[in-house]
Amino acid sequence: MIVVSNRLPFVLVRDKDGNLKRKASAGGLVTAVAPVVINGNGLWVGWPGIHLNDPTEPIPESDPNDITPTAGLKSDKVVAVQMDPVMFDSYYNGCCNATFWPLFHSMPDRATFKGEHWKSYVKANKEFADCTIKALESLPPCTGNNDMPLIWVHDYHLMLAANWIRQAAEERELKCKLGFFLHIPFPPWDIFRLFPWSDEILQGMLGCDMVGFHITDYCLNFVDCCQRNLGCRVDRKNLLVEHGGRTVRVRPLPIGIPFERFVELAEKAPRVLSTNQKIILGVDRLDYTKGLVHRLRSFEKLLEKYPEHIEKVSLLQISVPSRTDVKEYQDLKEEMDQLVGRINGRFTTPNWSPIRYIYGCVSQDELAAFYRDSAVGLVTPLRDGMNLVAKEFVACQINIPPGVLIVSPFAGAGETMHEALICNPYEIDDASDVIHRALMMPEDERILRMNYLRRREKLNDVNYWTKSFLSAMGSLVTQDEQDDVG
Numbered sequence: 001m002i003v004v005s006n007r008l009p010f011v012l013v014r015d016k017d018g019n020l021k022r023k024a025s026a027g028g029l030v031t032a033v034a035p036v037v038i039n040g041n042g043l044w045v046g047w048p049g050i051h052l053n054d055p056t057e058p059i060p061e062s063d064p065n066d067i068t069p070t071a072g073l074k075s076d077k078v079v080a081v082q083m084d085p086v087m088f089d090s091y092y093n094g095c096c097n098a099t100f101w102p103l104f105h106s107m108p109d110r111a112t113f114k115g116e117h118w119k120s121y122v123k124a125n126k127e128f129a130d131c132t133i134k135a136l137e138s139l140p141p142c143t144g145n146n147d148m149p150l151i152w153v154h155d156y157h158l159m160l161a162a163n164w165i166r167q168a169a170e171e172r173e174l175k176c177k178l179g180f181f182l183h184i185p186f187p188p189w190d191i192f193r194l195f196p197w198s199d200e201i202l203q204g205m206l207g208c209d210m211v212g213f214h215i216t217d218y219c220l221n222f223v224d225c226c227q228r229n230l231g232c233r234v235d236r237k238n239l240l241v242e243h244g245g246r247t248v249r250v251r252p253l254p255i256g257i258p259f260e261r262f263v264e265l266a267e268k269a270p271r272v273l274s275t276n277q278k279i280i281l282g283v284d285r286l287d288y289t290k291g292l293v294h295r296l297r298s299f300e301k302l303l304e305k306y307p308e309h310i311e312k313v314s315l316l317q318i319s320v321p322s323r324t325d326v327k328e329y330q331d332l333k334e335e336m337d338q339l340v341g342r343i344n345g346r347f348t349t350p351n352w353s354p355i356r357y358i359y360g361c362v363s364q365d366e367l368a369a370f371y372r373d374s375a376v377g378l379v380t381p382l383r384d385g386m387n388l389v390a391k392e393f394v395a396c397q398i399n400i401p402p403g404v405l406i407v408s409p410f411a412g413a414g415e416t417m418h419e420a421l422i423c424n425p426y427e428i429d430d431a432s433d434v435i436h437r438a439l440m441m442p443e444d445e446r447i448l449r450m451n452y453l454r455r456r457e458k459l460n461d462v463n464y465w466t467k468s469f470l471s472a473m474g475s476l477v478t479q480d481e482q483d484d485v486g
């Protein structure tokens with residue numbers, strides 16, 4: 001397998017002597033995908049998080065004490081994509097984060113459309129495609145369909161790359177299967193078509209054999225766009241798109257989390273929250289899609305409408321700094337700071353503050369303890385591809401009786417986590433009622449709902465997601481096929 005993603009599964013940093021070192025990334029995606037790449041002797045193509053003056057500078061091996069999932073990824077299995085820093089900035093901060101991120105989250109007013117950002121996006125995708133082809137050429141030639149290399153391209157940064165990879169592979173008579181997974185929503189046609197180069201995006205993605213999204217709605221949006229923009233013949237029931245004489249499969253593949261790892265963390269993590277108040281927990285990157293301002297207003301409304309919660313309940317909001325050099329994100333931080341100050345100024349008593357606000361990152365252990373010991377998990381994005389926090393919260397809810405998950409219907413998680421309380425973040429008044437209901441929910445109902453939620457996430461964990469992707473690509477032989485062969 002060759003995985004292609006904007007970032008490698010680790011970043012490179014320089015130590016004080018100027019030597020390059022790997023710094024591991026601990027996300028669930030890396031944990032699930034890295035073993036597949038390592039065990040299958042595969043490769044990972046991506047940007048290493050640093051611009052190297054000398055692009056031939058060798059990638060260091062992992063530290064001998066490294067126990068993270070990428071430790072076994074040897075440097076000759078890593079392709080570090082390098083680009084001119086100005087071009088990279090225009091591709092990444094410009095086209096990816098200032099255009100696709102807001103547009104695909106159905107917030108077109110926040111999106112900028114600049115020809116020069118688009119040109120950089122095209123160039124960057126070409127660079128990723130060229131590096132992937134070189135990686136493909138370095139693999140031993142395949143002998144049949146069973147050992148055909150699988151190229152798995154990730155996310156909105158790389159929506160054009162697949163088509164170039166296909167064309168170049170065909171020219172060189174290299175066989176491969178191509179799959180793509182989008183981690184954010186795919187918007188409806190009337191939003192998508194606002195992007196001036198929307199046809200090119202679809203053509204890029206249709207270079208794949210299979211395109212995966214978190215939920216069926218995003219699949220249907222994509223199929224719809226292919227039909228209406230490009231005039232493709234489509235099959236909505238079986239989620240198929242005909243393009244360039246090929247049939248592309250479209251599949252809902254909802255991502256999961258490393259469930260057992262979170263359970264273990266929750267079992268071991270020491271208690272950090274005091275027991276005399278109920279905690280409502282929010283954990284998000286500080287991003288305008290996460291509905292943080294609406295969330296604070298709903299909490300303020302709760303205290304206004306249900307004063308019995310004063311001095312009994314606090315909102316603990318962890319906001320991880322994100323894209324801090326972008327103005328929109330700086331403005332959001334300012335707005336949050338002011339709102340937290342205003343609400344705390346309005347309701348704080350000598351012994352209690354309504355909001356505890358952490359602007360920063362907490363450790364995995366601490367996070368697991370917060371998830372475990374909170375009474376309510378409040379996951380209320382305005383729009384979100386899936387949302388892993390909702391899943392991590394239920395994995396860590398090992399106390400009996402457990403707490404309650406509240407989730408927005410506009411997150412992928414809201415589609416699949418049926419036993420959560422659903423809350424429309426735009427309806428501030430109604431949202432405050434839902435939070436009140438969660439705080440007042442009887443124990444037996446909490447147990448019942450949480451049991452179902454945990455069971456589903458345990459079964460559909462991130463390893464299940466990786467397997468589903470591989471099986472949708474047809475590269476995992478099913479038991480029946482194996483029996484036939486055997």
Ligand code: GDG
Pocket residue numbers: 028183184255283284285318320360361362363364367384385386387388389392
């Ligand atoms: C994109 C899509 C989709 C957060 N704070 C801390 C911390 N985190 C970790 C959480 C969780 C991750 O960050 C956030 O994941 P989300 O899924 O909520 O959101 P995005 O970053 O926007 O991810 C999203 C996802 O891709 C996967 O496909 O679900 O919809 O937008 O894992 O635990 N981790 C630590 N400290 C923190 O303070 N250690």
